Amino acid sequence: MIDNIGRKINYLRISVTDLCNLRCKYCMPEEGLCKKSHEDILRIEEIEDIVREGAKIGIDKVRITGGEPLIRKGIIELIRKISKIDGIKDLAITTNGLLLKKYAKDLKDAGLNRVNISIDSLDKEKYKKITRGGDINEVLEGIQAAKKAKLTPIKLNTVLIGGFNDDEIKDFVNLTKDYEIDVRFIELMPLGEASTWAKSHFIPNTTVLERFPELMALCKEDKGSPAKYYKLPNGKGKIGLINPISNHFCSNCNRIRITSDGKIKPCLHSNYEINIRNLMKENVKLLDILRLAIESKPKEHTINEFEYEPVIRNMYQIGG
Numbered sequence: 383m384i385d386n387i388g389r390k391i392n393y394l395r396i397s398v399t400d401l402c403n404l405r406c407k408y409c410m411p412e413e414g415l416c417k418k419s420h421e422d423i424l425r426i427e428e429i430e431d432i433v434r435e436g437a438k439i440g441i442d443k444v445r446i447t448g449g450e451p452l453i454r455k456g457i458i459e460l461i462r463k464i465s466k467i468d469g470i471k472d473l474a475i476t477t478n479g480l481l482l483k484k485y486a487k488d489l490k491d492a493g494l495n496r497v498n499i500s501i502d503s504l505d506k507e508k509y510k511k512i513t514r515g516g517d518i519n520e521v522l523e524g525i526q527a528a529k530k531a532k533l534t535p536i537k538l539n540t541v542l543i544g545g546f547n548d549d550e551i552k553d554f555v556n557l558t559k560d561y562e563i564d565v566r567f568i569e570l571m572p573l574g575e576a577s578t579w580a581k582s583h584f585i586p587n588t589t590v591l592e593r594f595p596e597l598m599a600l601c602k603e604d605k606g607s608p609a610k611y612y613k614l615p616n617g618k619g620k621i622g623l624i625n626p627i628s629n630h631f632c633s634n635c636n637r638i639r640i641t642s643d644g645k646i647k648p649c650l651h652s653n654y655e656i657n658i659r660n661l662m663k664e665n666v667k668l669l670d671i672l673r674l675a676i677e678s679k680p681k682e683h684t685i686n687e688f689e690y691e692p693v694i695r696n697m698y699q700i701g702g
Contacts, residue, residue, distance in 0.1 A: 404450070
């Protein structure tokens with residue numbers, strides 16, 4: 383499918399739950415949230431149907447997100463079902479890594495290709511603070527389990543927060559010296575819990591380049607990827623910079639998102655959603671609903687504009 387401004391849409395991100403076993407300060411309220419009833423979230427069979435129909439119109443890349451997707455009942459079976467759908471070439475998952483030690487091998491055997499692991503500090507106490515109780519050692523063990531299971535390339539997603547982890551940029555960059563791992567710095571977005579944070583917490587990813595002028599820019603292989611990649615001289619891994627605020631990548635956006643409660647979001651930074659179940663009750667075919675979502679993608683987000691309307695949902699409700 384080609385959208386109205388000529389972008390090829392081939393990437394589907396599906397949130398399978400808004401629940402999580404962490405309470406990251408910029409993502410989720412400290413008290414957590416009320417668990418939705420089984421009827422209020424997409425069933426495994428519904429998700430499979432969505433991917434199957436998406437594959438018919440060119441979706442070949444799928445990412446499972448949350449909340450924390452590995453706490454969703456039936457997640458291994460869902461991965462197995464999606465991996466067998468004709469046309470799906472790349473199947474990945476974004477996780478906080480706490481359960482990878484337990485599930486990495488099963489995920490690989492089910493057909494998962496790779497993982498992205500969210501990790502905002504390498505310091506035990508700081509990690510515990512930002513996640514409100516998480517154990518960094520469990521994440522590090524999960525990374526090793528993913529590596530052993532060959533869920534590669536492994537990508538670490540690090541939200542850059544001024545006054546919190548910007549003093550760890552060197553530690554994260556140095557991980558790529560000796561390990562074949564991608565560290566991706568993501569600008570903090572003013573969504574949900576972080577929408578009221580002080581401006582000092584929002585710093586551009588150019589900070590990384592300022593501190594490491596020796597980083598060499600790499601040719602961008604995938605235009606649909608939001609990251610611009612760099613490499614240390616003789617480094618085994620890569621550094622990725624994702625700049626949704628300071629330098630958005632809307633012109634190359636190739637994705638649509640589906641929330642765990644069955645809404646399609648053509649744009650992450652918009653409140654516009656398409657209710658899959660409501661339309662299907664009106665006898666609209668799932669294939670046509672997906673086409674509608676792709677045709678509804680805006681040219682770009684307006685997050686830097688004066689009239690920008692903040693997104694109502696928190697990140698854990700959207701799937702990132």
